[in-house]
Amino acid sequence: MNRARIERELARLIAGGQAVELIEGGSRPLILYRTLPTSGAPLNLPDATDVVVPVPEGYPASMIDLAGLPVGSPLLARVKGGQNNQGIVRVADRDFQLASYHPHNGGGGPPWDQARHGFHTYIDHVLAWLDRLS
Amino acid sequence: MLANAVVQATSARRMVLRFAQPELSALRDLVFRRHPRDEWATLAWFGWRELAPATTGADAALMLTYAAIESPKSGDLDDAVSHVAIDEPYSLRMALAAEHNALAPGVIHSHPQDVPPIASVIDDDMDAYYSRYFSDFAPGRPYVSLIFTIIDGAFACSGRVWWRGAWHYVTETLGETQSLQTWVGWRPPPRLPPDLRAAPTASTARLAAAFGDEAALRLKGATVAVIGAGGTGSAAIEVLARAGVGRLVLADPDRLDESNLERVHGSTAEMLHQPKVVLAKRHVADIAPNCVVDAIIGALPQDDVVDAISAAHFILCCTDSHSSRLAVSDIAVRYLVPALDCGVTMEGKGGTVRGQIVQLVRLFPHDPCALCREMTIPWRVAQELMSEEEKSRRRAAARQAQARGESGNMYWHDEPQLNTVGYLTTTAGAMAAGYAIGLITGRFAPPFSRLQMNLVAPLLDSTDVDVEPRADCTCRRVRGHADQALADAYVWPPSHWSPPRRA
Numbered sequence: 320m321n322r323a324r325i326e327r328e329l330a331r332l333i334a335g336g337q338a339v340e341l342i343e344g345g346s347r348p349l350i351l352y353r354t355l356p357t358s359g360a361p362l363n364l365p366d367a368t369d370v371v372v373p374v375p376e377g378y379p380a381s382m383i384d385l386a387g388l389p390v391g392s393p394l395l396a397r398v399k400g401g402q403n404n405q406g407i408v409r410v411a412d413r414d415f416q417l418a419s420y421h422p423h424n425g426g427g428g429p430p431w432d433q434a435r436h437g438f439h440t441y442i443d444h445v446l447a448w449l450d451r452l453s
Numbered sequence: 454m455l456a457n458a459v460v461q462a463t464s465a466r467r468m469v470l471r472f473a474q475p476e477l478s479a480l481r482d483l484v485f486r487r488h489p490r491d492e493w494a495t496l497a498w499f500g501w502r503e504l505a506p507a508t509t510g511a512d513a514a515l516m517l518t519y520a521a522i523e524s525p526k527s528g529d530l531d532d533a534v535s536h537v538a539i540d541e542p543y544s545l546r547m548a549l550a551a552e553h554n555a556l557a558p559g560v561i562h563s564h565p566q567d568v569p570p571i572a573s574v575i576d577d578d579m580d581a582y583y584s585r586y587f588s589d590f591a592p593g594r595p596y597v598s599l600i601f602t603i604i605d606g607a608f609a610c611s612g613r614v615w616w617r618g619a620w621h622y623v624t625e626t627l628g629e630t631q632s633l634q635t636w637v638g639w640r641p642p643p644r645l646p647p648d649l650r651a652a653p654t655a656s657t658a659r660l661a662a663a664f665g666d667e668a669a670l671r672l673k674g675a676t677v678a679v680i681g682a683g684g685t686g687s688a689a690i691e692v693l694a695r696a697g698v699g700r701l702v703l704a705d706p707d708r709l710d711e712s713n714l715e716r717v718h719g720s721t722a723e724m725l726h727q728p729k730v731v732l733a734k735r736h737v738a739d740i741a742p743n744c745v746v747d748a749i750i751g752a753l754p755q756d757d758v759v760d761a762i763s764a765a766h767f768i769l770c771c772t773d774s775h776s777s778r779l780a781v782s783d784i785a786v787r788y789l790v791p792a793l794d795c796g797v798t799m800e801g802k803g804g805t806v807r808g809q810i811v812q813l814v815r816l817f818p819h820d821p822c823a824l825c826r827e828m829t830i831p832w833r834v835a836q837e838l839m840s841e842e843e844k845s846r847r848r849a850a851a852r853q854a855q856a857r858g859e860s861g862n863m864y865w866h867d868e869p870q871l872n873t874v875g876y877l878t879t880t881a882g883a884m885a886a887g888y889a890i891g892l893i894t895g896r897f898a899p900p901f902s903r904l905q906m907n908l909v910a911p912l913l914d915s916t917d918v919d920v921e922p923r924a925d926c927t928c929r930r931v932r933g934h935a936d937q938a939l940a941d942a943y944v945w946p947p948s949h950w951s952p953p954r955r956a
Contacts, residue, residue: 321945377838425863435925
């Protein structure tokens with residue numbers, strides 16, 4: 320895992336006030352974006368949530384893909400791909416369910432460009448995902 | 454400065470210094486500004502990588518890459534004296550800059566024409582001073598001191614490196630296309646190394662007749678890395694070995710299967726399921742027993758493989774792996790190793806072959822990189838690097854999506870390809886090896902940026918597809934930065950890969 324690159328990307332988010340961290344020790348490294356806003360309040364859904372995103376093997380050559388919400392989150396039924404379970408990952412005693420969300424792989428975002436994209440830009444796709452609840 | 458400082462170096466460690474073009478030419482122009490009578494200098498930055506002992510067979514070696522110049526401004530050097538006198542503001546500017554980058558500082562200065570590149574007492578004082586001075590601002594980094602001169606008409610270089618509390622002579626200098634004489638330990642290079650004094654052997658006599666004895670000697674002293682020992686790579690390996698290349702570094706993680714027998718040079722049915730590099734090494738031993746082969750069962754960018762190839766004169770990328778192609782391009786940019794990517798593809802369907810394509814792409818340090826050229830497909834790279842468990846899960850998800858009447862491409866892409874055949878891979882590999890020979894001997898270079906030709910089109914339908922480097926590409930920022938730009942590495946070895954091992 321290219322820790323130096325990931326830490327550089329996270330540092331940009333942290334400098335802008337976003338709580339985010341690299342989680343290791345589980346079956347795969349993950350990025351945990353904390354307390355991201357959602358558009359759920361009018362729907363009596365959480366207005367903020369934590370989101371995990373797996374660090375792909377070979378990153379940054381491999382595109383960032385998927386996004387996960389806490390197991391049991393009512394948002395899972397409302398986000399794109401949320402009902403298509405792509406696996407469960409554990410972060411600090413909490414389980415997250417990965418949703419079928421693929422912004423860089425035909426899912427609505429630009430094709431993966433490792434010279435431009437990273438976890439510091441993927442957050443934009445995650446925010447859009449949390450904003451466009453069905 | 455210190456008075457009469459003693460700077461005693463050794464050549465016990467291999468210290469390889471690498472330059473790319475056009476930086477080397479620009480550097481020459483600058484430091485020879487007052488040539489032929491007086492000296493001149495500049496401060497400069499270097500990337501570096503420590504090479505594991507397994508690669509060198511001795512103590513850990515250091516590879517240094519010329520990354521950038523910190524040009525002197527008016528008044529930074531005293532031009533009233535004939536030797537080099539660097540004013541303190543220039544040194545301080547460099548030292549403060551060192552706090553904002555990770556590169557190694559250094560000094561490059563010229564000697565007057567035909568004055569050998571041997572450190573003077575003044576040079577000793579300067580190096581003793583700067584090695585301590587920069588260590589305060591940039592602890593733990595090497596300090597590099599080089600002397601350039603023109604002697605008997607030849608461009609010569611000597612150098613020493615302060616590293617981990619000791620001085621080391623630069624033992625090799627590699628110019629991308631320009632040859633430099635390396636004076637090791639202030640001694641001129643032997644006109645012909647003892648083991649090279651013999652006339653070309655009968656097997657290399659034809660090549661020597663075509664390009665000259667010196668060309669044969671250069672080949673004998675060269676290291677070529679070949680990534681991939683399949684159809685294309687095995688053809689290149691065979692041509693290079695028969696041409697008299699002295700050392701080959703071969704890397705491939707795969708084993709020979711039955712379908713490879715049609716195109717892998719040196720393969721026989723008895724060798725099925727053996728690592729491809731094992732049979733390549735055996736084949737080279739049969740045809741060129743004096744060729745040293747470092748065969749690694751592994752893939753780029755695993756550390757041992759990078760160590761082994763980063764001090765090579767040239768890399769041939771002979772694999773259809775997109776991630777390896779990215780890694781080779783990255784190595785060309787960050788470690789300044791010129792490379793040539795070669796590949797083949799067949800186009801057609803239903804038994805009709807419309808295209809038999811050979812493609813050679815020049816990946817020199819200054820060329821547009823694989824990302825600029827869009828030589829790789831993101832989903833394909835990702836699929837190559839996934840674990841088997843992830844591949845299985847994604848294939849299953851794709852099948853489920855298709856069963857629902859949806860596209861499964863977001864989970865898994867299947868893109869059937871026509872199998873390539875031996876005459877095509879042999880053509881590509883042999884051509885690539887030929888250009889390696891041309892570059893090493895200094896006799897010719899690839900006259901293209903990205904050559905494509907179709908063996909079944911009129912006049913082969915040859916095209917040279919050139920592109921401009923992308924202004925925002927990583928390659929524009931990290932050229933020559935070596936391990937100091939690890940955060941910008943194009944690809945990282947997946948955690949599930951087996952560690953590389955030597956065959």
